[in-house]
Amino acid sequence: MIAAIKRNRRLTLIGEGEVDLMGRPVGYRLKQSQRARGIRLEIRSETGLTVVVPGRYTQRQVLDILRQKSRWILRHLPSDAPLQLPLFTPEPGQGDKLYFMGRQIEINVSTAKSAVSSAVLDGNKLLISAGSRNGAIPAILERWYRQQATTVFAQKAAGFQEAMGLHYNSILIRGQKTRWGSCSPAGNLTLNWKLLMAPEEIIDYVVIHELTHLRHMNHSKKFWDMVEQYCPNWRKYRKWLVTHEDELKARASFKL
Numbered sequence: 001m002i003a004a005i006k007r008n009r010r011l012t013l014i015g016e017g018e019v020d021l022m023g024r025p026v027g028y029r030l031k032q033s034q035r036a037r038g039i040r041l042e043i044r045s046e047t048g049l050t051v052v053v054p055g056r057y058t059q060r061q062v063l064d065i066l067r068q069k070s071r072w073i074l075r076h077l078p079s080d081a082p083l084q085l086p087l088f089t090p091e092p093g094q095g096d097k098l099y100f101m102g103r104q105i106e107i108n109v110s111t112a113k114s115a116v117s118s119a120v121l122d123g124n125k126l127l128i129s130a131g132s133r134n135g136a137i138p139a140i141l142e143r144w145y146r147q148q149a150t151t152v153f154a155q156k157a158a159g160f161q162e163a164m165g166l167h168y169n170s171i172l173i174r175g176q177k178t179r180w181g182s183c184s185p186a187g188n189l190t191l192n193w194k195l196l197m198a199p200e201e202i203i204d205y206v207v208i209h210e211l212t213h214l215r216h217m218n219h220s221k222k223f224w225d226m227v228e229q230y231c232p233n234w235r236k237y238r239k240w241l242v243t244h245e246d247e248l249k250a251r252a253s254f255k256l
Helices: 060-070 069-076 139-162 193-197 202-214 223-231 234-253
Strands: 010-023 025-032 041-044 046-052 096-098 103-109 118-122 125-129 170-175 182-183 188-192
Touching: 010 060, 025 060, 025 069, 041 069, 041 193, 046 060, 069 234, 096 139, 096 188, 096 193, 118 139, 118 202, 125 139, 139 170, 139 188, 139 202, 139 223, 170 182, 182 202, 188 202, 193 202, 193 234, 202 223, 202 234
Parallel strands: 025 046, 103 125, 170 188
Antiparallel strands: 010 025, 041 046, 096 103, 118 125, 182 188
């Protein structure tokens, strides 16, 4: 089961409810789909838990499934509330907040007309000129994050490879849906630009993880022993990535 799926416009909101899951009250929205063959669960960062039911269902069936899947639900819901405000407006704009290496930055869109689109970080302000194109801000943001990733990841990898006595050949910046990084047998690293939304220690962990594959192309005990040598809190950081994976992907979409 995944934590979020694409919107289905054939869904009809038919009610709301609350259920006690392992001692925690969790609110949910109930939507109906005439095409659904069974009950399914969705979790979105902006709306929390939604239960999608077919044309025929019973309240008992809904509650039974919620309790059966309580661990999955609690693992993906925010820790302090079942609902969150949207991360972004449909197109990010003036005053909206982003994350860059663990710190919050604020979008500042220039009203001056310009033929060239750009983004420049000044302190905690990301100054954006959208040029003459409407709807260009998400593309500008992704381009800026990719550019920053090229610099940041190269600096990180260079520093850690020296400390670890290793050598990689190249770094490729991508936006994978399911991977944060990889290392090929030829010594080429691939890193996900969306990691720049995470705290710096998480980035360090992923870079160290992939560099370690230069010596151990597996996840053996020797591999994890080496990771721990240079990243003692790797278990904590790996757990953070699992817990916040959907949140990071939602932030990096720059839209609801």
